[in-house]
Amino acid sequence: MALSLPPEERMTRLSHAHLAPQTGTGLVVHRGELLRIIDPTGEQVSDLISFAKDDPREWLSSGRTIDYANTIYLTTGHTLYSNRSRPMWTVVEDTVGRHDFLLTPCSPETFTIIYGTTGHHPSCFENLAKNLAPFGITPDVIPTTLNVFMNVDVLPSGEIRILPPKSRAGDYLVLRAEMDLIVGVTACSAELSNNGSFKPIDVEVHAAPAAPAGRTDRAAPASV
Numbered sequence: 472m473a474l475s476l477p478p479e480e481r482m483t484r485l486s487h488a489h490l491a492p493q494t495g496t497g498l499v500v501h502r503g504e505l506l507r508i509i510d511p512t513g514e515q516v517s518d519l520i521s522f523a524k525d526d527p528r529e530w531l532s533s534g535r536t537i538d539y540a541n542t543i544y545l546t547t548g549h550t551l552y553s554n555r556s557r558p559m560w561t562v563v564e565d566t567v568g569r570h571d572f573l574l575t576p577c578s579p580e581t582f583t584i585i586y587g588t589t590g591h592h593p594s595c596f597e598n599l600a601k602n603l604a605p606f607g608i609t610p611d612v613i614p615t616t617l618n619v620f621m622n623v624d625v626l627p628s629g630e631i632r633i634l635p636p637k638s639r640a641g642d643y644l645v646l647r648a649e650m651d652l653i654v655g656v657t658a659c660s661a662e663l664s665n666n667g668s669f670k671p672i673d674v675e676v677h678a679a680p681a682a683p684a685g686r687t688d689r690a691a692p693a694s695v
C-alpha cells in the first residue's frame with residue numbers, strides 16, 4: 472500500500488549513509504523499521520542482501536520470493552522471503568517499478584568473464600563481503616542480491632538484456648523489515664548496469680511508523 476504523505480512528513484529518520492560510487496555498507500535494520508534506498512542522481516543500481524540477525528544461516532532468497540510472488544518483477548505490496556520461507560521484507564513504496572532479483576552481485580569474476588577486464592575492478596560482491604564481515608557473514612554465503620533499480624528484460628527466447636535503470640534523480644524504494652536483519656547495500660560497480668557511469672546511493676533507516684491517529688488496540692465496534 473502506498474502512503475499518501477511525502478516521506479519527509481511521515482518518516483522519522485534514524486540513520487543515513489551516503490555511499491560513494493562503487494562502495495557499500497553494512498547495517499542492522501530492526502523489525503518494523505523502514506529501509507529507504509535512494510538513487511540521488513538517477514540510473515544507478517544498488518545491490519541489497521540481508522540475513523536474519525539471530526541466525527545468519529537464514530538469508531534473503533531470490534528463488535523463494537519469485538516463486539511465491541509468481542513474477543520476476545517485484546514492487547509495492549510484494550513480500551520478500553528468506554530461504555526458510557519466512558517474510559524478511561515487505562515492499563512499502565516504489566517510485567520506479569523495475570528492479571532485478573535474477574542476477575548475482577557483480578564480482579571480480581564478472582568483470583573477467585563478461586567484460587574481459589584485466590586487473591582489479593571494484594565490485595558489489597567485494598563491497599558486500601567487506602562490509603558484512605564485521606557481522607560474521609563470510610563471502611561464500613552471499614547469494615543472489617536484490618538489485619534495486621536494475622533494469623533487466625527477459626526476451627521470449629530466454630535471453631537476458633541489461634538496460635539502463637529507469638530510476639531518475641530522487642527515486643527510491645522503501646522496504647519494511649519483517650524481522651531483525653543484517654543488511655548489506657552497495658552503489659553498484661558494473662558499467663553495464665548503470666548506463667556507463669558510477670554514481671552514489673543514499674541509504675536511510677526510518678523508525679517504525681506510528682499507528683494512524685485515533686487507532687487503538689481495543690476492538691472497534693463491528694459497525695457504526
Ligand SMILES: [Zn+2]
Nearest residue numbers: 577595659660
Ligand atoms: Zn554491482
